[in-house]
Amino acid sequence: xxxxxxxxxxxxxxxxxxxxxxxxxxxxxxxxxxxxxxxxxxxxxxxxxxxxxxxxxxxxxxxxxxxxxxxxxxxxxxxxxxxxxxxxxxxxxxxxxxxxxxxxxxxxxxxxxxxxxxxxxxxxxxxxxxxxxxxxxxxxxxxxxxxxxxxxxxxxxxxxxxxxxxxxxxxxxxxxxxxxxxxxxxxxxxxxxxxxxxxxxxxxxxxxxxxxxxxxxxxxxxxxxxxxxxxxxxxxxxxxxxxxxxxxxxxxxxxxxxxxxxxxxxxxxxxxxxxxxxxxxxxxxxxxxxxxxxxxxxxxxxxxxxxxxxxxxxxxxxxxxxxxxxxxxxxxxxxxxxxxxxxxxxxxxxxxxxxxxxxxxxxxxxxxxxxxxxxxxxxxxxxxxxxxxxxxxxxxxxxxxxxxxx
Numbered sequence: 001x002x003x004x005x006x007x008x009x010x011x012x013x014x015x016x017x018x019x020x021x022x023x024x025x026x027x028x029x030x031x032x033x034x035x036x037x038x039x040x041x042x043x044x045x046x047x048x049x050x051x052x053x054x055x056x057x058x059x060x061x062x063x064x065x066x067x068x069x070x071x072x073x074x075x076x077x078x079x080x081x082x083x084x085x086x087x088x089x090x091x092x093x094x095x096x097x098x099x100x101x102x103x104x105x106x107x108x109x110x111x112x113x114x115x116x117x118x119x120x121x122x123x124x125x126x127x128x129x130x131x132x133x134x135x136x137x138x139x140x141x142x143x144x145x146x147x148x149x150x151x152x153x154x155x156x157x158x159x160x161x162x163x164x165x166x167x168x169x170x171x172x173x174x175x176x177x178x179x180x181x182x183x184x185x186x187x188x189x190x191x192x193x194x195x196x197x198x199x200x201x202x203x204x205x206x207x208x209x210x211x212x213x214x215x216x217x218x219x220x221x222x223x224x225x226x227x228x229x230x231x232x233x234x235x236x237x238x239x240x241x242x243x244x245x246x247x248x249x250x251x252x253x254x255x256x257x258x259x260x261x262x263x264x265x266x267x268x269x270x271x272x273x274x275x276x277x278x279x280x281x282x283x284x285x286x287x288x289x290x291x292x293x294x295x296x297x298x299x300x301x302x303x304x305x306x307x308x309x310x311x312x313x314x315x316x317x318x319x320x321x322x323x324x325x326x327x328x329x330x331x332x333x334x335x336x337x338x339x340x341x342x343x344x345x346x347x348x349x350x351x352x353x354x355x356x357x358x359x360x361x362x363x364x365x366x367x368x369x370x371x372x373x374x375x376x377x378x379x380x381x382x383x384x385x386x387x388x389x390x391x392x393x394x395x396x397x398x399x400x401x402x403x404x405x406x
Contacts, residue, residue, distance in 0.1 A: 001224060002242070002345065004028070004217045005037035005072050006091050006144060006178060006202035009046040012039070012074075012117030016207035021053040023208040025067040031214040032343030035060070035224060037072030037093070037202070040117030041100050042107060051097065059095045059138075059226025068224050071100055074144055075107075075128055076120040076151060087151045087158035088125045088166065089118075089144040091178065091202075092132050095226045102135040125153075126170035133173055140230050141173065145180030145204060147187075147286040148251050152180070154293060156284035161293060162193055175234045176200050181216060182249025182286035182381065185241060185308045189301060190294035198233050199306060201241040210335070210344055211315040211326055217242040217345075241308045242345070246286065247378035248312060248387040254282045255382030262382040265291055283383040310374040312389050314344045317367050317376070320389040334364065348372060367391050 010019040028036050038054075038061065040046045054061035054069055061069040071094040078087050094100050107113060110121050123131070125143070132139040143153040143166075153159050153166050160166040167174055176198035179188060185199045201216040219239040222228040232238060246252050254268040255261045259277035265288035273282050318334045319326040338347050338359050347356070348368065356365040370376050381387035 001034045001222065002032060002214070002217045002219050003035040003070075003229070004033050004202050004205070004214045005035075005070055005093065005200075006074065007037050007039040007072075007205040007213065008074070009038075009040040009043060009049070009117050011043045011046050012206070014206055015117070016209075019208055021049065021063060021069070024069075024213070025063050025065070027208045027210055027213050028067065030339060030343060031210045032345030033214040033217060035068045035070060035229075036213075037091075038069045039072055039074070041071050041073045041094065042075070042104055042113045042119055043117045044114050046117060047100070047104075056096055058224075060224060070226060070229070071096070074118045076118055077123055077125050077128055078120055079122050079124050081124065082165075085158060086124070086160070086166075087155070088153055089151045090125060090128055091142055091144050092128075093140040093226075093230070094132075095136065095138045099136045099139065103132060103139075106131045106135065126167050129167065129170040129173050133170075138226070138230070140175070140233065142176040142178055142200065142233075143174070144178050145182075146177045147180050147183045147289055149283050149285065149289075153177070154289060156289045163197075164193070178202060179216070179241070179243065180204075180249065180286070181244050182246050182252040183290065184243045184246050184310065185306065186301070187246065187286070187290045189305065190290060190296040190298065192295050195302065198236045198238060199241065200233065200238075201243055201308070209315075209327070211313040214242075214345065215244055215313050236306065238306045240306060243308050243310050244312060245310050245374070245376065245378045245387070247380040248389070249286065250381045250384050250386050251283070251285045252287055252387060253380040253382040254285045254288050255385075256280070256282055257383040257385050262380065262385075264380075285382055287380075309349060311345075311348050312371055312376055312378070314338065314348055314368070316389055317371055317391070318364055320391040321363050321367050334360065338364075363391075 008015045010017045073092050075090050113119050129141045132141050146153040149156045179201050200218050203215045205212040218241050220232040222232050254263045256275045315326050318331045324330045377390040379388040
């Protein structure tokens with residue numbers, strides 16, 4: 001069962017206003033995701049939408065057509081600790097609407113919930129965990145995208161150097177971490193302090209489109225119930241995770257977006273972590289931050305490590321091969337022909353080569369196979385800029401027109 005539990009509704013900052021349970025179900029099925037988080041259960045309008053469109057059953061919520069959701073939300077904590085401003089995002093999972101109401105009532109004592117689907121509180125990270133545990137021991141809390149510079153547990157600008165420093169006596173209730181798009185499990189294996197934590201991957205999708213939803217996901221082999229899924233997380237019973245190439249993430253390299261500067265950690269150090277254009281400190285990315293905190297070599301792999309699969313979303317691949325915009329009618333046509341009667345993740349992970357070549361143009365089929373093997377070159381993302389797949393295609397001329405040989 002492939003699941004994506006970190007998404008947002010239409011009331012979070014920077015999200016699509018077309019987000020709805022109907023659209024989320026439609027594109028989750030197309031993507032090949034078997035269960036979604038609801039996102040943003042703290043927001044009153046979105047919560048009303050969830051109550052209207054979903055029915056509780058076995059700790060999960062179901063649409064009228066039987067697609068399952070799990071109650072989830074993301075909370076932003078901004079507070080001061082040890083003389084430094086901390087900005088930590090955490091994902092909360094809850095077993096039913098009654099527990100959600102208890103969490104909302106507790107949060108309302110500290111601020112508003114109606115201005116953003118991802119509300120901000122001055123509560124330290126451990127107090128958010130304690131609040132959830134007081135609502136129900138069945139709640140599950142984990143730090144979101146733990147490496148991103150601005151809002152994460154290990155973030156270079158606002159985070160901590162250890163989970164213990166962040167969570168203190170509440171660490172015993174935190175059983176997992178989320179990799180985020182700019183890191184993958186191998187990068188997290190390098191920190192021995194994470195050895196007892198499940199490594200989860202979810203999309204943090206801000207829209208329902210298939211190049212956002214399910215771009216990172218976690219596969220578990222268990223029945224679809226809230227308790228079974230939470231137990232799988234707690235005891236690290238995970239089949240594999242789906243990861244984007246870390247270079248595709250918006251904060252993999254160091255850099256300055258406004259100045260057009262992108263550096264590897266070694267290059268950044270050669271410039272004293274300072275932008276050569278504006279002379280201000282660079283935004284230190286995930287790769288650099290991992291090097292600072294790692295206590296193991298890059299090649300380290302733990303025994304019985306949970307495997308992971310590295311993929312760039314299919315729409316991105318088609319767009320890169322053809323030179324067409326990701327949301328253009330041309331890319332949608334190619335995409336729909338490939339996933340017809342199947343799903344994107346089935347195409348990307350399991351469809352045999354012969355079938356791929358029957359359904360798509362040669363260059364697209366080749367790129368999908370390279371993507372499956374993790375061989376797509378990526379221009380690394382930095383300082384809020386997504387990485388870019390680099391796919392070379394032959395050019396042929398026909399009459400006065402120049403066409404990509406795809």
